[in-house]
Amino acid sequence: xxxxxxxxxxxxxxxxxxxxxxxxxxxxxxxxxxxxxxxxxxxxxxxxxxxxxxxxxxxxxxxxxxxxxxxxxxxxxxxxxxxxxxxxxxxxxxxxxxxxxxxxxxxxxxxxxxxxxxxxxxxxxxxxxxxxxxxxxxxxxxxxxxxxxxxxxxxxxxxxxxxxxxxxxxxxxxxxxxxxxxxxxxxxxxxxxxxxxxxxxxxxxxxxxxxxxxxxxxxxxxxxxxxxxxxxxxxxxxxxxxxxxxxxxxxxxxxxxxxxxxxxxxxxxxxxxxxxxxxxxxxxxxxxxxxxxxxxxxxxxxxxxxxxxxxxxxxxxxxxxxxxxxxxxxxxxxxxxxxxxxxxxxxxxxxxxxxxxxxxxxxxxxxxxxxxxxxxxxxxxxxxxxxxxxxxxxxxxxxxxxxxxxxxxxxxxxxxxxxxxxxxxxxxxxxxxxxxxxxxxxxxxxxxxxxxxxxxxxxxxxxxxxxxxxxxxxxxxxxxxxxxxxxxxxxxxxxxxxxxxxxxxxxxxxxxxxxxxxxxxxxxxxxxxxxxxxxxxxxxxxxxxxxxxxxxxxxxxxxxxxxxxxxxxxxxxxxxxxxxxxxxxxxxxxxxxxxxxxxxxxxxxxxxxxxxxxxxxxxxxxxxxxxxxxxxxxxxxxxxxxxxxxxxxxxxxxxxxxxxxxxxxxxxxxxxxxxxxxxxxxxxxxxxxxxxxxxxxxxxxxxxxxxxxxxxxxxxxxxxxxxxxxxxxxxxxxxxxxxxxxxxxxx
Amino acid sequence: xxxxxxxxxxxxxxxxxxxxxxxxxxxxxxxxxxxxxxxxxxxxxxxxxxxxxxxxxxxxxxxxxxxxxxxxxxxxxxxxxxxxxxxxxxxxxxxxxxxxxxxxxxxxxxxxxxxxxxxxxxxxxxxxxxxxxxxxxxxxxxxxxxxxxxxxxxxxxxxxxxxxxxxxxxxxxxxxxxxxxxxxxxxxxxxxxxxxxxxxxxxxxxxxxxxxxxxxxxxxxxxxxxxxxxxxx
Numbered sequence: 001x002x003x004x005x006x007x008x009x010x011x012x013x014x015x016x017x018x019x020x021x022x023x024x025x026x027x028x029x030x031x032x033x034x035x036x037x038x039x040x041x042x043x044x045x046x047x048x049x050x051x052x053x054x055x056x057x058x059x060x061x062x063x064x065x066x067x068x069x070x071x072x073x074x075x076x077x078x079x080x081x082x083x084x085x086x087x088x089x090x091x092x093x094x095x096x097x098x099x100x101x102x103x104x105x106x107x108x109x110x111x112x113x114x115x116x117x118x119x120x121x122x123x124x125x126x127x128x129x130x131x132x133x134x135x136x137x138x139x140x141x142x143x144x145x146x147x148x149x150x151x152x153x154x155x156x157x158x159x160x161x162x163x164x165x166x167x168x169x170x171x172x173x174x175x176x177x178x179x180x181x182x183x184x185x186x187x188x189x190x191x192x193x194x195x196x197x198x199x200x201x202x203x204x205x206x207x208x209x210x211x212x213x214x215x216x217x218x219x220x221x222x223x224x225x226x227x228x229x230x231x232x233x234x235x236x237x238x239x240x241x242x243x244x245x246x247x248x249x250x251x252x253x254x255x256x257x258x259x260x261x262x263x264x265x266x267x268x269x270x271x272x273x274x275x276x277x278x279x280x281x282x283x284x285x286x287x288x289x290x291x292x293x294x295x296x297x298x299x300x301x302x303x304x305x306x307x308x309x310x311x312x313x314x315x316x317x318x319x320x321x322x323x324x325x326x327x328x329x330x331x332x333x334x335x336x337x338x339x340x341x342x343x344x345x346x347x348x349x350x351x352x353x354x355x356x357x358x359x360x361x362x363x364x365x366x367x368x369x370x371x372x373x374x375x376x377x378x379x380x381x382x383x384x385x386x387x388x389x390x391x392x393x394x395x396x397x398x399x400x401x402x403x404x405x406x407x408x409x410x411x412x413x414x415x416x417x418x419x420x421x422x423x424x425x426x427x428x429x430x431x432x433x434x435x436x437x438x439x440x441x442x443x444x445x446x447x448x449x450x451x452x453x454x455x456x457x458x459x460x461x462x463x464x465x466x467x468x469x470x471x472x473x474x475x476x477x478x479x480x481x482x483x484x485x486x487x488x489x490x491x492x493x494x495x496x497x498x499x500x501x502x503x504x505x506x507x508x509x510x511x512x513x514x515x516x517x518x519x520x521x522x523x524x525x526x527x528x529x530x531x532x533x534x535x536x537x538x539x540x541x542x543x544x545x546x547x548x549x550x551x552x553x554x555x556x557x558x559x560x561x562x563x564x565x566x567x568x569x570x571x572x573x574x575x576x577x578x579x580x581x582x583x584x585x586x587x588x589x590x591x592x593x594x595x596x597x598x599x600x601x602x603x604x605x606x607x608x609x610x611x612x613x614x615x616x617x618x619x620x621x622x623x624x625x626x627x628x629x630x631x632x633x634x635x636x637x638x639x640x641x642x643x644x645x646x647x648x649x650x651x652x653x654x655x656x657x658x659x660x661x662x663x664x665x666x667x668x669x670x671x672x673x674x675x676x677x678x679x680x681x682x683x684x685x686x687x688x689x690x691x692x693x694x695x696x697x698x699x700x701x702x703x704x705x706x707x708x709x710x711x712x713x714x715x716x717x718x719x720x721x722x723x724x725x726x727x728x729x730x731x732x733x734x735x736x737x738x739x740x741x742x743x744x745x746x747x
Numbered sequence: 748x749x750x751x752x753x754x755x756x757x758x759x760x761x762x763x764x765x766x767x768x769x770x771x772x773x774x775x776x777x778x779x780x781x782x783x784x785x786x787x788x789x790x791x792x793x794x795x796x797x798x799x800x801x802x803x804x805x806x807x808x809x810x811x812x813x814x815x816x817x818x819x820x821x822x823x824x825x826x827x828x829x830x831x832x833x834x835x836x837x838x839x840x841x842x843x844x845x846x847x848x849x850x851x852x853x854x855x856x857x858x859x860x861x862x863x864x865x866x867x868x869x870x871x872x873x874x875x876x877x878x879x880x881x882x883x884x885x886x887x888x889x890x891x892x893x894x895x896x897x898x899x900x901x902x903x904x905x906x907x908x909x910x911x912x913x914x915x916x917x918x919x920x921x922x923x924x925x926x927x928x929x930x931x932x933x934x935x936x937x938x939x940x941x942x943x944x945x946x947x948x949x950x951x952x953x954x955x956x957x958x959x960x961x962x963x964x965x966x967x968x969x970x971x972x973x974x975x976x977x978x979x980x
Contacts, residue, residue: 431759
């Protein structure tokens, strides 16, 4: 084994540590660190592990509530009570940087990582969502080809991992925009179910308890991936491919079953997955949480390569591994279960009482760091924030009139709005026999049979809004998520978020982060949905610049009864179509302006939380009274797109077509403004013709604006406004909408 | 009666299959692949999933599992055996059913609700169905394209051993309705003795009207009727 390199200022800088941070390390250790210790501090104090640039902002989120059993930041994932002794653990996490350089494995291991976070809590993972963003996939040019390759690779990676492990991927979102050229976003969400008494903790409790390593052997893959994720992407980033891990969903499936089998016994004192920063993170974090120390010997760690140095072993991010603190005397239980599942396991160390993370290599001490200071006392920074100049605003008088017939087709065929069937048909979305609402509706709805609970979940973020007005964009992301849940018949209970931003050392980027966090916090307070955890991904920038700020919201809700489950598509000819929330008039920041006019201009639509929430409550009340046959929120593309989607998305359509005949009267608006504006707080519903009067009256009693605008049926979407009539055959709409992504990918 | 659901490492539809049977009142056990006996079981199900990660070829390693000899004995004794998805692949690899399942024509994994047409009801698995009747059942596979040599296909057709075919919503077995490129739109076949059934669709995911389709129950109820657990109507 070659001698370890000497610690020089250059080596310190190469590890992403500042001179001040290095001084702090020396103060903690009361000496110079060795090479392995330097590497350990480097990953633990990276943004990815320590949130050093964002923690002061994250403290603004509401994190408490009567349903919160495990708070954000306490463990690998938050835990929420859903009644009758049952709870859910859920979280969203990013794998943006790995996916940019190696899309298939980057995305696959993202899925693997988030699933481990959930079963580490003692929960059985029951479904996944994902929120993806790429540069444009239509048109010509090298970047378009790259974007297609990244998109295809990411979807294949998610499909590979999720399908093999047998956890359904039941919803999510995909957007395409220039700002993600070269820097795709891959945010993955998983949710698991558990009984209250099954909550597992990641603490090294009980001095003298043995520490077990279980799961895949450690290799050199994913070396210092957390540090890699905490840098800008550059032309040279592909040389960081060794920092991307390689996933094995089969191994993880075995690990999942073995761990849940073990957690059902009384043998486990603490458990922690080895994700970012691998063995390093799991040992120091369990010791810090337990108020103890942990000592391991690397010679006992199962390894798939020979000659690995302590530096490599400690910093490897090999997948599908867990650290388990076993109650003394219960070692044989671990051995029996991991033998049964043919998984490697080894007793590698012991819990001690001196607060140190001590690593030996064949007995010789190679690392000795106070665990708490390493895990929890990374330096925190409040970066300089500088507001971006106000973006250009729409001048409606100067906006040329366009062909509105063509405009709807252009919007429906835009990959951000078009059907995502090319994506979700590659995901197994029906395994575990609980998917009540198929992908493509406003929210995913899943029946957890063992608990007899119906959950709804959605992920939302309009990054165009966030780029034009970060605070308002974030507020709307929460409101839209809550609206999607309301349309599905659900009451929101909690939120996980994934904050994707550019380099925080740029004051404008940091300002965007701060504005978005404060906007999300306002939204979470307004809807009583505490944040239970999530992930921060900074440094999302390629040589072309930073991404649009993208604070992805994952929101989970509960549906009380099966008969409250509501879907977005029209059900039967003859049903009346109602618009809740008025015609609206805000065309600023709309997809219509972006897609049809090539303009990204403000203002972002207004939002009134009280009004929005009153509308959701009113909608849920109608759903509970069984008066609603379909409900679909208006978002990108406004009223016209929402009506077309309601006509097109029935998964098992009846023989008679579900077109719509719409009569809007004289609204005093420009036609494009009426059809495509994105004013918030609006929903299209369909009801039985005999229920129209009742529904309108009940809404009016709550002060909610609503109007009958048409009738379901026929093979056209026909909209009459004043004296003008627009009509689209459903077949024309469907071909624009359904196959658009497949056509782009096969171009 | 008693049913066994085999658990290979990487099986992931085992819990769904157990649930579907349990909800029909059938005592059902998981049987670990390292077991060697299926004594006392009337029905054996090989569930879907990715046995051994499907790393070599789907089902190619599972056929060497210790339990396989017991499965072959069970089938040879004329007892009912059903392989769903990966289970179908394993039955083909083990030689209990002819032909093979290869990569989908699209080269993509495909998951969707799929119409299949019942081609034959003179078997223990579909005797409550109607010949020509349509079922809507989820499929979810990357390697579901059924292939066999012409002589085998002739034999399967001639002996009424093609039990299910992929169709469109009105029951036409068109090429456009073929989700994976299977020969002659074949979705499920049985062995010559008609006691071993392999199918790509997942009936265990269509046993609850809350999930959008109840059509999978016809298969489970046919089996239970055959075994006398349910009384024929």
